[in-house]
Amino acid sequence: MNIHRNRILTLGFWALTLILVAGIIGGLFYMIREGGGNLPVAGQAPNFSATDITGKTISLDSLDGKIRVVAWFHTHCPDECPLTAYRMEQIQNQLEKDGNFGNKVVFVSITFDPTRDTLPVIKE
Template structure:
């Protein structure tokens, strides 16, 4: 290579390398590889809040949501899940990350027994911080149909008992995309869930 070519080639090559490096860093910043691939779109729905008012899922667009399907008379997995969600709530609160851009949602399978007053009592017993929780109810068949669209199956056994898919704890990002589905109850990995929520909050900002 002649001296003239070398004079132009090396600065040009260095410039190209710098441009590629900057682009790579920028892509990593705005498209972080946090392992939270999109599982699918989170189906929209409309249910009722504790005041009997219509509540649409898209009211929470722009927020990260951890959503459980449950019923308050459940003897084991549902209260264990709610308890763990409250532990996650407390950890996020300690870091100033709960209640504004991050919400917890609980949808009951059992509107007959889970009246607004029962749900309020359950929330108080579990120490749910209602600045960041949304408790929802609706027609039983309607709720079961919504759950099925989230991949959750439920069966009413009578006597106030239901069986349902144990992987019905769902992490949703601010763009209505499902990003992770977790096991419920004692199998929950709270540390992982907190890390996943923080990763999605970082994406949102």
């Protein structure tokens, strides 16, 4: 009786593990394959001044004539931030390939955590 019960529990464990692994692989495949498309437009950002990655002060208005993609981030984020950063990198690579990044399109990334997200940390 115990052997039969242990066998059922073992089979159940492996079935559940297989289902979870298949779900994770399927989800990753979907994100990579279908993750493209248009980014939503949330609205127009008001003008502001900030320090860029080189330490130079810029304003949003100084980027007039270019499409500005504004995103918020923090470097100490284990969840969605790495996936968002990866997707932004894909977009940047495609824009560079098309000759549009920097010329027609710029990214403006704003940290949620300026205390921890110092220039050296962001550059790294």
